[in-house]
Amino acid sequence: MNDLFKKKNNKADLSHSTRIANNLLLKHYNGMNRKKDNNQPVAWVGVDIPAYIFRAMGIVPVFPQIHAAFQAQRKAVKNMMNDLESKWEIPHNICGEVKGVIGAVLCENEIAFNIPKPDILITSNSTCGQVTKGFKFLSKYMGVDLINLDFPYVYDEINEDMINYVSDQVAEMMDILENKIGHKMDIESIHDSYANIFTFSEMWREICEANIISPAPVNALDLFMFTSCFISMDTDDGMLNMMAALYNDVYIQTERNKKIENNEKFRVMWHYLPIYSKKRFFKNLFDEHNVSLVTGTYLAMHDELGSAMKFDFKYPITKEQIENAKFQLKYSKKGETIDEVREGMIRYTATSMLNSDVHRGVQDKCLKIKNMVERYNIDGVILHNDRSCRPQSLPQYEIRKYILEELGIPVLFFDSDTMDERYFSESQITTRFEAFIEKMATRKGI
Numbered sequence: 146m147n148d149l150f151k152k153k154n155n156k157a158d159l160s161h162s163t164r165i166a167n168n169l170l171l172k173h174y175n176g177m178n179r180k181k182d183n184n185q186p187v188a189w190v191g192v193d194i195p196a197y198i199f200r201a202m203g204i205v206p207v208f209p210q211i212h213a214a215f216q217a218q219r220k221a222v223k224n225m226m227n228d229l230e231s232k233w234e235i236p237h238n239i240c241g242e243v244k245g246v247i248g249a250v251l252c253e254n255e256i257a258f259n260i261p262k263p264d265i266l267i268t269s270n271s272t273c274g275q276v277t278k279g280f281k282f283l284s285k286y287m288g289v290d291l292i293n294l295d296f297p298y299v300y301d302e303i304n305e306d307m308i309n310y311v312s313d314q315v316a317e318m319m320d321i322l323e324n325k326i327g328h329k330m331d332i333e334s335i336h337d338s339y340a341n342i343f344t345f346s347e348m349w350r351e352i353c354e355a356n357i358i359s360p361a362p363v364n365a366l367d368l369f370m371f372t373s374c375f376i377s378m379d380t381d382d383g384m385l386n387m388m389a390a391l392y393n394d395v396y397i398q399t400e401r402n403k404k405i406e407n408n409e410k411f412r413v414m415w416h417y418l419p420i421y422s423k424k425r426f427f428k429n430l431f432d433e434h435n436v437s438l439v440t441g442t443y444l445a446m447h448d449e450l451g452s453a454m455k456f457d458f459k460y461p462i463t464k465e466q467i468e469n470a471k472f473q474l475k476y477s478k479k480g481e482t483i484d485e486v487r488e489g490m491i492r493y494t495a496t497s498m499l500n501s502d503v504h505r506g507v508q509d510k511c512l513k514i515k516n517m518v519e520r521y522n523i524d525g526v527i528l529h530n531d532r533s534c535r536p537q538s539l540p541q542y543e544i545r546k547y548i549l550e551e552l553g554i555p556v557l558f559f560d561s562d563t564m565d566e567r568y569f570s571e572s573q574i575t576t577r578f579e580a581f582i583e584k585m586a587t588r589k590g591i
């Protein structure tokens with residue numbers, strides 16, 4: 146038998162692509178300090194505002210919320226949370242992610258990477274009021290200007306008025322930034338950014354959809370960490386190399402899984418953010434019960450990006466395939482004037498920001514889950530209810546009701562905190578998980 150098919154495990158070993166991602170992150174964070182030293186301005190930016198705008202202007206974007214997530218992945222938050230609460234009297238019940246953002250300034254000695262201080266802060270109310278408050282606090286504490294974008298809440302469909310309302314603010318923000326840096330954005334850089342973003346979005350879609358088959362070739366928990374890279378480094382060339390490595394790792398396992406015995410008992414999905422520090426714990430739990438975590442609503446965050454061109458990437462993805470895809474995308478936009486490109490970019494940015502999952506209505510979230518349940522043949526849904534995240538935790542009760550009553554599948558519903566491991570009990574979750582397994586088994590008659 147070919148070596149490719151000897152391995153029994155049905156999940157891809159992503160150690161190679163993960164190593165590339167880690168090196169890329171180190172390079173990314175070290176590089177931004179060098180750029181700051183070379184007088185490149187630095188903007189601290191909220192997660193819903195795309196990085197490519199800043200890169201096209203020669204501004205270094207830093208996403209303190211993503212930095213906070215890395216911090217949690219490295220399990221380095223306990224001391225920070227204790228210090229913030231005891232030394233700085235930050236209330237214990239505000240969002241752990243926002244505490245991680247504030248902690249990057251107040252607890253400098255405990256942060257994961259040495260991130261450069263901002264020359265400007267930019268955020269929006271698209272995620273939540275806690276983020277805007279956190280940025281306001283930092284603006285005051287550090288004496289740095291703050292731009293705060295106002296987004297309408299999307300209950301149903303995005304309409305023209307909403308797009309125009311947000312576009313006007315994006316245009317104004319870009320004028321302020323261009324005045325600050327003293328030059329206009331670079332058209333070549335925008336073309337490069339578009340080409341990179343659309344190419345990796347297409348690769349990402351194909352990687353996530355590999356899990357439609359059973360047994361699923363990837364543990365979706367492994368994929369969550371890659372989503373943080375998207376936000377921080379969306380236009381970085383290294384991202385495409387990382388995605389190619391990931392694509393190839395997943396492809397090999399997909400081919401293996403077509404030949405091995407299928408011992409997958411249950412297929413589940415995750416709604417809302419993962420618990421970064423508990424990845425190993427959940428992986429063990431899934432493996433023990435032959436459960437595949439096949440997808441999650443946060444993994445589909447790039448679905449809206451879409452591309453006018455679909456690329457049929459072939460294994461192994463090579464540098465030539467990537468360059469070819471980028472070339473086609475880049476030159477599909479050639480010929481536009483800088484004003485046309487700027488306008489297109491503003492509109493595109495406004496639309497993608499309005500598509501943010503967090504501030505969309507419950508109906509929209511339910512529909513997204515329904516589509517994923519059908520597409521990925523899901524047996525049960527894990528609903529993580531982050532108690533410190535009020536905008537997300539309130540709708541979770543309605544979402545649970547919808548899944549149980551309308552979709553008719555079991556739910557594992559539990560309270561915890563994405564960032565703060567002090568609110569996680571392994572023994573309680575193990576007991577609840579076993580009950581969840583029993584319900585799925587009864588439903589499937591096994």
Ligand code: SF4
Nearest residue numbers: 240242272273275534
């Ligand atoms: S986790 Fe929730 S409360 Fe925290 S920043 Fe995100 S949306 Fe806001």
